Amino acid sequence: MAAMINAAGLTVELRRAGSGPPLLVIHGELGVPGWLDSFARLAQRYDVIVPSLPGFGRSTRPDWIMGVHDLAAWVTWFARDRDLRTPINVIGCSLGGWVAAEIATLAPQFFNKLVLVGAMGLKPERGAIFDYFLESGMTGVRRAFHRPEQSAEFMRYWGKEWTPTETDLVEQHREMTCRIAWKPYMHSLTLRHLLPGVVTPTLLVWGREDAITPLECGEIYQHAIPRSRLDVMDSCGHMPEMEKSQEFARLVEDFLAS
Secondary structure, X not given: XXXXXXXXXXEEEXXXXXXXXXXXXXXXXXXXXXXXXXXXXXXXOOEEEEEOOOXXXXXXXXXXXXXXXXXXXXXXXXHHHOOOOOOEEEEEEOHHHHHHHHHHHHOHHHEEEEXXXXXXXXXXXXXXXXXXXXXXXXXXXXXXXXXXXXXXXXXXXXXXXXXXXXXXXXXXXXXXXXXXXXXXXXXXXXXXXXHHHOOOOEEEEXXXXXXXXXXXXXXXHHHHOOOOEXXXXXXXXXXXXXXXXXXXXXXXXXXXXX
């Protein structure tokens, strides 16, 4: 289902299906392993658009993208280049949630509604964001799920012996994430102070057992973004869009329709 297109100055890997209002998905640091079940569910009502960000998947990695601000600028360029009608509904997952939040502080006219899922970008006061670079790629992927072996999508994409190509892709994603979010690690020094200016209706979705970005970060986002709502999924880790796909899709649909 993935196609290679030219957009926003790069060659971009793009997954897109469905009909209805456009719904842009900005993926996280683990990339897009495939057309997820939650995407398929949402595509019954929306035109779901999932580009692989620069440096992820088969998308080009340009030398000039060196930080999250650069990714945020690129995402708005991509939407404009693909004639996506704005304001648009956006889902940002983990690193992609941080990217989306940065856009929301600068260009609120870009959004109709915003869903942030286990978003990076804020430093917790008590806990810590998991350090992907002190552990192996497999350790990081497994830690993103509360019960990996009980997740159909973990087993589908990562629950088998990896081929050399799959191993290289995981390392590519780790390298790109390190490049753009290493110092300070996975958070912004300014974002927290800018979030009170966000006017976009925002749903925050967190797994209660998130062992990557602590639930405390979701609570900080909720307190900072006016009129935002935090929904916590029980028995769920860092990737509700994969571990609880049916519940996640229903939650997003209800929010976007409200």
